[in-house]
Amino acid sequence: MPLRVGYVREHFSSPLLQFAEADGGKTFTLVECPSGTGQLISRLTNDEIDIAIALTDPLISGIAKxxxxxxxxxxxxxxxLNWAVITGKDTKFQSIPDLKDTTIGISRYGSGSQTMAYVMGLQQGWPTEDLKFQVNNDIRGLINSVNDGSTSAFMWEWFTTKPFVDAGEVRFIGSVPTPWPSWMIAAHPTRAPSDLVKPFLSTLTTYVTAFDSEEKRAQDNVEFIKDKFGYPEEDINAWLKTVGYPKDCATIPTEVIKETLSVLEKAGFIKSPEGGFSVSQFVNSDVVTLT
Structure with a gap:
Protein backbone atom coordinates (compact mmCIF):
# COMPACT_ATOMS: atom_id res chain seq x y z
CA MET A 1 0.00 0.00 0.00
CA PRO A 2 1.42 3.43 -0.93
CA LEU A 3 1.85 5.91 1.90
CA ARG A 4 -0.88 8.56 2.10
CA VAL A 5 0.84 11.94 2.33
CA GLY A 6 -1.20 14.93 3.46
CA TYR A 7 -0.16 18.38 2.27
CA VAL A 8 -1.41 21.92 1.71
CA ARG A 9 -1.48 22.96 -1.94
CA GLU A 10 0.69 26.05 -1.69
CA HIS A 11 3.90 27.15 -3.38
CA PHE A 12 5.92 25.62 -0.51
CA SER A 13 4.76 22.18 -1.64
CA SER A 14 6.41 22.51 -5.09
CA PRO A 15 9.28 20.00 -4.46
CA LEU A 16 6.74 17.51 -3.07
CA LEU A 17 4.51 17.95 -6.13
CA GLN A 18 7.49 17.36 -8.43
CA PHE A 19 8.36 14.19 -6.49
CA ALA A 20 4.73 13.00 -6.71
CA GLU A 21 4.60 13.54 -10.49
CA ALA A 22 7.74 11.44 -10.94
CA ASP A 23 6.59 8.75 -8.51
CA GLY A 24 3.20 8.33 -10.20
CA GLY A 25 1.56 6.90 -7.08
CA LYS A 26 3.90 3.91 -6.79
CA THR A 27 5.20 4.63 -3.29
CA PHE A 28 2.86 7.39 -2.09
CA THR A 29 -0.32 9.27 -2.93
CA LEU A 30 -1.06 12.88 -2.12
CA VAL A 31 -4.06 13.90 -0.03
CA GLU A 32 -4.84 17.60 -0.28
CA CYS A 33 -5.79 19.35 2.98
CA PRO A 34 -6.97 22.86 1.99
CA SER A 35 -7.83 23.90 5.56
CA GLY A 36 -4.19 23.62 6.60
CA THR A 37 -2.36 22.02 9.48
CA GLY A 38 -5.38 21.63 11.76
CA GLN A 39 -6.97 19.46 9.06
CA LEU A 40 -3.71 17.54 8.53
CA ILE A 41 -3.52 16.69 12.24
CA SER A 42 -7.18 15.68 12.26
CA ARG A 43 -6.62 13.36 9.29
CA LEU A 44 -3.55 11.79 10.91
CA THR A 45 -5.71 11.15 13.98
CA ASN A 46 -8.60 9.71 11.95
CA ASP A 47 -6.52 7.28 9.82
CA GLU A 48 -7.03 9.29 6.62
CA ILE A 49 -3.31 9.97 6.04
CA ASP A 50 -0.03 8.42 7.22
CA ILE A 51 2.38 11.35 6.77
CA ALA A 52 1.81 15.10 6.96
CA ILE A 53 3.91 17.98 5.72
CA ALA A 54 2.66 20.68 8.03
CA LEU A 55 3.45 23.78 10.04
CA THR A 56 5.99 23.41 12.83
CA ASP A 57 4.07 25.08 15.65
CA PRO A 58 0.76 23.15 15.50
CA LEU A 59 2.65 19.85 15.07
CA ILE A 60 4.77 20.51 18.15
CA SER A 61 1.90 21.90 20.22
CA GLY A 62 -0.28 18.90 19.32
CA ILE A 63 2.29 16.47 20.75
CA ALA A 64 2.80 18.77 23.76
CA LYS A 65 -0.95 18.55 24.40
CA LEU A 81 6.76 31.68 7.52
CA ASN A 82 5.58 35.26 7.06
CA TRP A 83 2.00 35.40 8.36
CA ALA A 84 -0.06 38.26 6.97
CA VAL A 85 -2.63 39.85 9.26
CA ILE A 86 -5.72 40.36 7.12
CA THR A 87 -8.89 42.37 7.69
CA GLY A 88 -11.96 43.16 5.60
CA LYS A 89 -11.93 45.67 2.79
CA ASP A 90 -14.17 48.16 4.65
CA THR A 91 -13.36 47.56 8.33
CA LYS A 92 -12.13 50.17 10.81
CA PHE A 93 -8.98 48.18 11.68
CA GLN A 94 -5.81 49.86 10.43
CA SER A 95 -3.04 48.09 12.36
CA ILE A 96 -2.43 45.08 14.62
CA PRO A 97 -2.94 47.00 17.93
CA ASP A 98 -6.50 47.82 16.77
CA LEU A 99 -7.38 44.11 17.05
CA LYS A 100 -7.14 43.95 20.86
CA ASP A 101 -10.25 42.39 22.49
CA THR A 102 -11.77 41.42 19.11
CA THR A 103 -12.59 38.00 17.64
CA ILE A 104 -9.88 36.53 15.40
CA GLY A 105 -10.81 34.13 12.60
CA ILE A 106 -8.98 30.78 12.51
CA SER A 107 -9.23 27.75 10.23
CA ARG A 108 -9.44 25.20 13.08
CA TYR A 109 -8.51 24.93 16.73
CA GLY A 110 -4.87 23.86 16.97
CA SER A 111 -4.06 25.30 13.53
CA GLY A 112 -1.19 27.60 12.61
CA SER A 113 -3.70 30.44 12.26
CA GLN A 114 -4.54 29.98 15.96
CA THR A 115 -1.02 29.40 17.32
CA MET A 116 0.24 32.48 15.49
CA ALA A 117 -2.61 34.57 16.93
CA TYR A 118 -1.17 33.66 20.35
CA VAL A 119 2.31 34.69 19.18
CA MET A 120 0.87 37.98 17.88
CA GLY A 121 -0.86 38.51 21.24
CA LEU A 122 2.39 37.80 23.08
CA GLN A 123 4.23 40.35 20.92
CA GLN A 124 1.52 42.95 21.55
CA GLY A 125 1.48 42.36 25.30
CA TRP A 126 -2.18 41.27 25.29
CA PRO A 127 -3.44 38.81 27.96
CA THR A 128 -3.46 35.71 25.73
CA GLU A 129 -6.02 33.94 27.92
CA ASP A 130 -8.53 36.59 26.74
CA LEU A 131 -8.10 35.87 23.02
CA LYS A 132 -11.38 35.06 21.25
CA PHE A 133 -11.64 32.90 18.11
CA GLN A 134 -14.15 31.89 15.46
CA VAL A 135 -13.54 28.80 13.31
CA ASN A 136 -13.99 29.50 9.58
CA ASN A 137 -12.40 26.36 8.03
CA ASP A 138 -10.51 27.70 5.02
CA ILE A 139 -9.27 30.83 3.27
CA ARG A 140 -12.66 31.55 1.67
CA GLY A 141 -14.48 31.20 4.99
CA LEU A 142 -11.90 33.47 6.65
CA ILE A 143 -12.26 36.14 3.94
CA ASN A 144 -16.06 36.04 4.27
CA SER A 145 -15.82 36.41 8.05
CA VAL A 146 -13.72 39.59 7.99
CA ASN A 147 -16.04 41.11 5.41
CA ASP A 148 -19.31 40.21 7.16
CA GLY A 149 -17.95 41.52 10.48
CA SER A 150 -18.11 38.25 12.44
CA THR A 151 -14.32 38.46 12.90
CA SER A 152 -11.92 41.39 12.94
CA ALA A 153 -8.98 39.72 11.19
CA PHE A 154 -7.27 36.43 10.40
CA MET A 155 -3.69 35.29 9.81
CA TRP A 156 -2.55 33.38 6.71
CA GLU A 157 0.65 33.03 4.70
CA TRP A 158 1.60 36.32 3.01
CA PHE A 159 1.91 35.27 -0.64
CA THR A 160 -1.14 32.97 -0.51
CA THR A 161 -3.31 35.89 0.56
CA LYS A 162 -1.73 38.52 -1.71
CA PRO A 163 -3.95 37.71 -4.74
CA PHE A 164 -7.04 38.44 -2.61
CA VAL A 165 -5.50 41.74 -1.48
CA ASP A 166 -4.58 42.62 -5.06
CA ALA A 167 -8.19 41.91 -6.09
CA GLY A 168 -9.48 44.30 -3.41
CA GLU A 169 -11.31 41.63 -1.39
CA VAL A 170 -9.31 42.17 1.83
CA ARG A 171 -6.54 44.36 3.26
CA PHE A 172 -3.11 43.69 4.83
CA ILE A 173 -2.66 45.48 8.16
CA GLY A 174 0.58 43.84 9.29
CA SER A 175 2.64 40.70 9.39
CA VAL A 176 4.06 38.34 12.01
CA PRO A 177 6.93 36.03 10.94
CA THR A 178 7.22 32.76 12.83
CA PRO A 179 10.02 32.63 15.43
CA TRP A 180 10.86 29.11 14.12
CA PRO A 181 11.52 27.26 10.82
CA SER A 182 8.11 26.94 9.29
CA TRP A 183 7.42 23.42 7.97
CA MET A 184 8.11 19.95 9.36
CA ILE A 185 7.21 16.38 8.48
CA ALA A 186 5.23 14.15 10.83
CA ALA A 187 4.18 10.51 10.53
CA HIS A 188 1.86 8.12 12.34
CA PRO A 189 4.01 5.87 14.57
CA THR A 190 2.62 2.57 13.24
CA ARG A 191 0.79 3.25 9.97
CA ALA A 192 3.93 4.81 8.51
CA PRO A 193 6.66 2.25 9.26
CA SER A 194 10.27 3.38 9.32
CA ASP A 195 11.26 1.20 6.36
CA LEU A 196 8.80 3.17 4.18
CA VAL A 197 9.31 6.61 5.69
CA LYS A 198 13.11 6.57 5.37
CA PRO A 199 13.20 6.07 1.57
CA PHE A 200 10.37 8.62 1.18
CA LEU A 201 12.42 11.23 3.05
CA SER A 202 15.61 10.29 1.21
CA THR A 203 14.02 10.82 -2.21
CA LEU A 204 12.16 13.93 -1.07
CA THR A 205 15.57 15.33 -0.08
CA THR A 206 16.79 14.97 -3.67
CA TYR A 207 13.80 16.97 -4.97
CA VAL A 208 14.17 19.59 -2.24
CA THR A 209 17.90 19.93 -2.99
CA ALA A 210 17.23 20.37 -6.71
CA PHE A 211 14.46 22.92 -6.08
CA ASP A 212 16.73 24.82 -3.67
CA SER A 213 19.56 25.13 -6.19
CA GLU A 214 20.50 28.48 -7.66
CA GLU A 215 20.04 27.15 -11.18
CA LYS A 216 16.45 25.95 -10.58
CA ARG A 217 15.53 29.12 -8.68
CA ALA A 218 16.53 31.21 -11.69
CA GLN A 219 13.99 29.75 -14.10
CA ASP A 220 12.52 26.25 -13.64
CA ASN A 221 11.02 26.96 -10.20
CA VAL A 222 9.41 30.16 -11.45
CA GLU A 223 7.81 28.39 -14.40
CA PHE A 224 6.63 25.46 -12.24
CA ILE A 225 4.97 27.71 -9.63
CA LYS A 226 3.46 29.95 -12.30
CA ASP A 227 1.98 26.90 -14.02
CA LYS A 228 0.71 25.20 -10.84
CA PHE A 229 -0.47 28.18 -8.82
CA GLY A 230 -0.91 31.05 -11.27
CA TYR A 231 1.06 33.55 -9.19
CA PRO A 232 2.60 36.62 -10.89
CA GLU A 233 6.29 36.18 -11.66
CA GLU A 234 7.30 39.10 -9.41
CA ASP A 235 5.58 37.46 -6.41
CA ILE A 236 7.25 34.11 -7.15
CA ASN A 237 10.69 35.70 -7.37
CA ALA A 238 10.07 37.66 -4.16
CA TRP A 239 9.07 34.47 -2.34
CA LEU A 240 12.02 32.46 -3.71
CA LYS A 241 14.38 35.06 -2.21
CA THR A 242 12.96 34.36 1.26
CA VAL A 243 12.58 30.55 1.37
CA GLY A 244 15.13 27.91 2.37
CA TYR A 245 15.00 24.11 2.47
CA PRO A 246 17.00 21.57 4.49
CA LYS A 247 20.06 19.73 3.20
CA ASP A 248 18.56 16.52 4.61
CA CYS A 249 14.82 16.16 5.22
CA ALA A 250 15.44 13.39 7.80
CA THR A 251 17.09 15.76 10.31
CA ILE A 252 15.65 18.18 12.87
CA PRO A 253 17.70 20.67 14.93
CA THR A 254 17.03 19.97 18.63
CA GLU A 255 16.97 23.72 19.31
CA VAL A 256 14.01 24.19 16.95
CA ILE A 257 11.82 21.95 19.11
CA LYS A 258 13.06 23.53 22.36
CA GLU A 259 12.65 27.12 21.15
CA THR A 260 9.21 26.49 19.64
CA LEU A 261 8.02 24.96 22.92
CA SER A 262 9.44 27.92 24.82
CA VAL A 263 7.63 30.54 22.69
CA LEU A 264 4.34 28.60 22.70
CA GLU A 265 4.51 28.30 26.47
CA LYS A 266 5.24 32.03 26.90
CA ALA A 267 2.29 32.77 24.60
CA GLY A 268 0.02 30.70 26.84
CA PHE A 269 -0.81 28.16 24.13
CA ILE A 270 0.72 25.14 25.92
CA LYS A 271 1.63 24.33 29.51
CA SER A 272 4.88 22.59 30.41
CA PRO A 273 4.59 19.47 32.60
CA GLU A 274 6.46 19.26 35.88
CA GLY A 275 10.10 18.70 35.03
CA GLY A 276 9.62 20.15 31.53
CA PHE A 277 9.29 18.54 28.12
CA SER A 278 11.72 15.94 26.78
CA VAL A 279 12.65 16.53 23.13
CA SER A 280 12.73 12.76 22.54
CA GLN A 281 8.96 12.49 23.08
CA PHE A 282 8.39 14.65 19.98
CA VAL A 283 10.30 12.56 17.42
CA ASN A 284 10.43 9.09 15.94
CA SER A 285 14.09 8.40 16.66
CA ASP A 286 14.04 5.34 14.34
CA VAL A 287 13.68 7.74 11.42
CA VAL A 288 14.92 11.22 12.25
CA THR A 289 18.33 12.44 13.36
CA LEU A 290 18.36 15.25 15.92
CA THR A 291 21.17 17.73 15.29
Missing part, protein backbone atom coordinates in the same frame (compact mmCIF):
# COMPACT_ATOMS: atom_id res chain seq x y z
CA UNK A 66 -0.84 14.75 24.35
CA UNK A 67 -1.48 13.62 20.76
CA UNK A 68 -0.32 10.07 20.04
CA UNK A 69 -1.36 10.27 16.37
CA UNK A 70 2.05 11.28 15.05
CA UNK A 71 5.69 12.03 15.80
CA UNK A 72 8.08 14.32 13.96
CA UNK A 73 10.20 12.55 11.34
CA UNK A 74 11.86 15.39 9.46
CA UNK A 75 12.22 19.01 8.33
CA UNK A 76 10.74 20.56 5.20
CA UNK A 77 11.27 24.36 5.18
CA UNK A 78 14.06 25.89 7.27
CA UNK A 79 13.05 29.56 7.01
CA UNK A 80 10.28 31.36 8.92
Missing amino acids: GSEAYRLVGSYVTTP
